Amino acid sequence: MSEHIVPKKTYYAVFGALMALTAITVFVARFDLPWILNIVVALTIAVTKATLVVLYFMHVRYSSRLTQVVVVAGIFWLVIMLVLTASDYVTRGLLAPVVSISAQ
């Protein structure tokens, strides 16, 4: 809420962290990592940065419990969308023989 005054130092620290993570993203992009690690690394960094922005720049860390519940609910709904959609995509291959018959 507005009554909480965040010291400038915190903002500079968060800004520094965001910049550092950006630099890591650029650096890692130069290597082709094995397996699905390319995506894992990129998404981990992105999620960390988004969390920092939400917590500090958007003041959610200092907000009321209700506001925090709202933020978490929004993210949770995104997770619902991704997980249930993925329940289709990751299990499609499991019925490979049937799929190949019906495709002909």
Next chain:
Amino acid sequence: MSTAVIPVEAKPRTTYLNAGQTLKSWLLTLDHKRIGILYLISVTFFFLVGGIYATLIRLELLTPQGDLVSAQTYNKLFTQHGITMVFFFLIPSIPAVFGNFLLPIMIGAKDVAFPRLNLLSWYVFMTGALFASYAMFAGGVDTGWTFYPPYSTNYANTYVIATGLGIFIAGFSSILTGLNFIVTIHTMRAPGMTWFRLPLFVWAQYATSLIQILGTPVLAITLLLVALERTVGIGIFDPRLGGDPVLFQHLFWFYSHPAVYIMVLPSMGVVSEIIATFSRKPIFGYKFVAFSSLAIAIVGFLVWGHHLFTSSQSVYAGMLFSLLSYAVAIPSAIKVFNWTATLYRGSISYDAPMLYALGFIGLFLIGGLTGLFLAALGLDVHVHDTYFVVAHFHYIMVGGALLAYLGAMHYWWPKMTGRLYPEGWARFAALVVFVGFNLTFFPQFILGYLGMPRRYYTYAPEFQLLHVLSTAGASILAVGFILPAIYLLWSLKKGPIAPADPWLATGLEWRTSSPPPPENFERTPIVTWNAYEFRPQEEAEVIGGGKPDASSLTGE
């Protein structure tokens, strides 16, 4: 009720209706009641437009041949019918009209939390409607209201983007309304109005608002992606570019299945109010009914895949979605059982709003149970994309949402306008609607089960009898809509003056005058009673505005 006690005043009382008479006083109003009326006029207009499309569809289907319109025109007719009815009538209908008008009064507040945002939501809605209407007059759209790619993205040469943009914009008005209601319910309740003293209509609106906020952005993004795919071919849905057309169906139904609950949850709230009033009993299992609204809102987000059973969705995902779809029947059944238990040994009177509410229960039951047919993986393969589906969702949307809308219109009409409508005509119209509705849509269950596909403008001759019955029913249904339009408009000038509490009901809205003063109550009410706490009639009168102390609450 208490007219004998109140001295006749020489000067007319200031109400929200006569507080300002100019057009500007309406178009720039911040009063939630006036904004509700603005929405009432707008969505009724779009109901009329959607109804004209429906009439043309039913006329074309009178014969097996295509004689009235071409195939291409028919495609546009059912598309425009669906888009107009879903996005410009059903979604905003009860929340934006009755939610806006009643919610602040029901919780004892002077207005919603953000009155300016509330007015903005109406202008945003009208801007979206303007885009969609432009597309309609320029030539319409023929993708079906569902906008499935690849047809919508690669092949349709109609006004897909303009219509999509209209829905995109109108979606924001829905989000703003939901946001406003949630904050209002959290922060603006009168002293003593605890969460479990809230009328069930307010609980239903709260659950609806959650869906509006959490679901609508996904629809907006999905329509934006269709527009981008059409214009620059970004390859989200096109397999040749690495996309997947089924992804569209996932995203679209992530919103559009819960959207069914945006239509039907507020309707259930209306039905709870009406059932309690006309049985003169508190709703049986108040907390269960309240929480079942939240349960429907949440579980409703987990079932969208039942629209994809025949769309090459993985069988395992299909099984999961089928199971979850069955689960959503549980909170719906809780409501139906609890309404029935409320009726049991109630002191029931069959006024027009009650007829609509009872009609809702019966038709929602049929609509809901046929939904279970469709949620069954095997049976759905047979009836998918047939008239069975058309009949099923019309039982929910017309038999459910529209009947509740009409019930709400009659129930709160005296409060909104300060006039009583002719009760005999209203009961007659309710019966006409019920008969017309069933004659229109019940034959469609049979048609679908026999194999008549939806969205076809010609059909095999053996289906004609059922189609003729359906069209005949639609004509009766139309009469059932025209009748209220006539007697309600008549009552505005000629109807008897309504008392503050014509139904001897319990909500705070009945403890202020009809129509309410601009600020709803002259002083903030202090709530010391539970929802639906009926009292002996004499006692109710005192609270309704008999004694000078209590009447200052009502602004009389």
